[in-house]
Amino acid sequence: MILTKVSELIGNTPMLGIYIPGTDARLLLKIEKNNPGGSIKDRMARNMVLAALKSGRLKPGGVVVESSSGNTGIGLAMAAVEFGLQFIAVVDHHAAQDKIAVMKALGADIRFVAGTYREDEVAVVERQRLAAELAEQIPGAVFMNQSDNAANAGGYSDFVRETIVQAEGVIGAYVGCVGTGGSMTGIARGLKQHNPDIVTVAVEPAGSIVFGHPGYPYYQSGTGTPAGDTVGLVLDYSCIDLGVQVTDSQAFETSRYIARHLALLVGGSTGGTIFKALELIHKGVLSGNVVVPIADGGEKYLHTVFDDKWLDERDLLDPGVASQLDAWLGKNHWQESSSAPLQLSVA
Known part of the structure; x- marks a missing residue:
C-alpha cells in the first residue's frame, strides 16, 4: 500500500518478544520508536490537534502552543505541518538537544523559559506558565496543555x-513510564477493558511526585x-495497579545494556521500564506476556545516556546494574536466544 501522508505512518509498530530464562514470562517490546517522529507521543499529539x-477551539491556520521536553513537541510539529498550522514549543534546558533540533527542522518556533535552573531540575x-501566557497573547493560538487534555x-x-492483536489476546501485564499520565491512562484503561x-x-x-514520594531532581x-508541579488531570490512578520508582542509574544503565546485548537503542525512560x-x-509479581513500550529511541540521547563522560561527570555510572541484569537474564542468554526465542511480529 502506498500512503499519502506522513501521519499515516503512525502506529502499526512491530513487537519484539524476549523470553526471560528461569521464569514463565516474556517481555513484549512494542517498538514505538518506529513512529515517524520517533516516539509513542506521535499518537497523542496528532489526536490532540484533531480534537x-x-x-x-483551534481554527485552520491557527497556532499550537505546548510545553514539552521534546517528544510531544516533535509530534505536534509534524501535525502542524500536515494541518497547515504554526507550532510554538516551550522548552527548558532539560530537553535533549537532538529533540530540539528535530522540532526546529520541522518548522517549530522554539521558546526557552527564562531563569536559572540546576542541570537536573525540570522547569x-x-x-x-509561559505556554499559557503565549496562547493568551497570540491571536488564534491554543495551549494544548497535554497534562489536562x-x-x-x-x-x-x-x-x-x-497490542492485543500482536499478543493474540494474551497479556499478563503492562509496564510503562508515567509523566503527564496520558499514555499510562489511555493504555491501561484499554487493556483493562480487554481483560x-x-x-x-x-x-x-x-x-518524581506522581505516587506521593518526596520530590528531588532527576x-x-x-x-x-x-x-x-502538580500531577496532570489526565492521569487516572484507578486503572493503575502498581506505581514504582526507578533511579537514573538503573534506567540509563539498562538502556546501555539493551544496546550492547540486543542491538536496540532505547531512551532512558524505556530503560527504566525494562529494569522494573x-x-x-x-x-514473582508479573508473569506471562509483559508488554513494555519502547517509548522512544536512544538515538536522541547519544550525547547523554550513551556518553560515558557525561554519565561519569554526574555520578550516574553504576556497573552493578549490568551485573543485576546479567543475573536476571543469564550471561549467555542473548547468544543462546539468538537461535530460538527472539521473534518479531507485526500487526
Whole structure:
C-alpha cells in the first residue's frame, strides 16, 4: 500500500518478544520508536490537534502552543505541518538537544523559559506558565496543555488494539513510564477493558511526585512529575495497579545494556521500564506476556545516556546494574536466544 501522508505512518509498530530464562514470562517490546517522529507521543499529539480542530477551539491556520521536553513537541510539529498550522514549543534546558533540533527542522518556533535552573531540575511549572501566557497573547493560538487534555489519553486506542492483536489476546501485564499520565491512562484503561486481570504498572523516576514520594531532581527526560508541579488531570490512578520508582542509574544503565546485548537503542525512560519489569518478573509479581513500550529511541540521547563522560561527570555510572541484569537474564542468554526465542511480529 502506498500512503499519502506522513501521519499515516503512525502506529502499526512491530513487537519484539524476549523470553526471560528461569521464569514463565516474556517481555513484549512494542517498538514505538518506529513512529515517524520517533516516539509513542506521535499518537497523542496528532489526536490532540484533531480534537481541537474538530471542536473548533483551534481554527485552520491557527497556532499550537505546548510545553514539552521534546517528544510531544516533535509530534505536534509534524501535525502542524500536515494541518497547515504554526507550532510554538516551550522548552527548558532539560530537553535533549537532538529533540530540539528535530522540532526546529520541522518548522517549530522554539521558546526557552527564562531563569536559572540546576542541570537536573525540570522547569515544568515555568514552561506551563509561559505556554499559557503565549496562547493568551497570540491571536488564534491554543495551549494544548497535554497534562489536562483528555485527547492525550484518547490518542492511544490504536496502541491498545494493535497490542492485543500482536499478543493474540494474551497479556499478563503492562509496564510503562508515567509523566503527564496520558499514555499510562489511555493504555491501561484499554487493556483493562480487554481483560481486567491484566496487571498495570506505572514507572516514575526516583524524585518524581506522581505516587506521593518526596520530590528531588532527576535526569530522566520526558517522564515523571517534578517537585513543585502538580500531577496532570489526565492521569487516572484507578486503572493503575502498581506505581514504582526507578533511579537514573538503573534506567540509563539498562538502556546501555539493551544496546550492547540486543542491538536496540532505547531512551532512558524505556530503560527504566525494562529494569522494573524484569525486577517484578523475578519477584514473582508479573508473569506471562509483559508488554513494555519502547517509548522512544536512544538515538536522541547519544550525547547523554550513551556518553560515558557525561554519565561519569554526574555520578550516574553504576556497573552493578549490568551485573543485576546479567543475573536476571543469564550471561549467555542473548547468544543462546539468538537461535530460538527472539521473534518479531507485526500487526
